Amino acid sequence: NSFASHVQDFQSHSSRLLSVDLYFKGNVKLRIFVIYIPPPAESVLRTDTINLLIQQLILTKQAGFYHAVCGDFNMHLDKYYPIYFNQPQIASKHIHRLFFHLLSHGYEDYTPINLSDSLGTFHRNDQITRVDYVWSCPLLKRFALTACIFDAQDICTSDHNPVITYYDMSLLFASTKLARARQLKRQTRRVFKFDTVIDIQWTEFADKADALCNVLPATFSSWHINQMCEYL
Structure with a gap:
């Protein structure tokens, strides 16, 4: 595994919560949590696990880690979304505190x-649901590309299917300074951050682009x- 050499620490916070820390050049620190939250029937252990996870997320954020939480949450996000967006007075109640913490x-x-x-992440008899998730922190989610469910029913006896989330590898060198990259003779490229462009800049750009284009929109x-691409 090409990431094995980057592993710096591994912790078992409890029998239900594990974490691994990976360090990369450019002061990029990545922490991955793996969790199993017991079902509601095991209320005491479930509460303790949720409280521990929230505590660790707060500490991890304070330490400046990119981080993600993956595993079996034994919760249904699709049922919580309507509550979160439409019933804020209920969304923050103790029973919903983990999803509320993550989203807020x-x-x-x-x-x-x-x-x-x-196709879900949990299947038993005729029940197919999704209780497994990969949550990315605000720093890490900017590099998330997509996610998919791996259908493992034909190759194992588990009643769960894993979720795979793909990230942009630029995360691993995002903090490398341009001068250092040149010193290492790495290839560089200019990246335009469109999400930082303000409205007036978009307007000025649109006006200049329109001025350069002498073809009517209806004609274009x-x-x-192929003709569009050649013209542009």
Whole structure:
């Protein structure tokens, strides 16, 4: 495994919560939590596990780690979303505190692109649901690309299917300074951060682009895609 040499620490916070720390050049620190939250029937252990996770997330954020939480949450996010967006007075109640903490602090879970009524992360008898997630912190979610469910029913006896989230590898060198990259003779490229462009800049850009284009929009839209690309 190419990441094995980057592992700096491994902790068992409890029998239900583990974490591994990976360090990369450029002061990039990545912490991955793996969790199993007991079902509601085991209320005491469930409460303790949730409280421990929230505590560790706060400490991890304070330490400046990129981090993600993955595992079996034994919770249904699709049922919580309507409460979170439409009933804020209920969304923050103790029973919902984990999802509320994650969403209100900017964490994000990517819905798997192949999630369907016939493919979930948990299956037992005729029940197919999604209780497994990969939550990315605000720092890490900027590098998330997509997610999918791996259908493992034919190769193992587990009643769970794993969720795989893909991230942009630029995370691992995002903090490397340009001068240092040149010193290491690495290839560089200019990246435009469109999410930082303000409205007036977009307007100025649109006006300049319109001035350079002497083809009417109706005419342009009628062209074949190849002709559009050649013109642009």
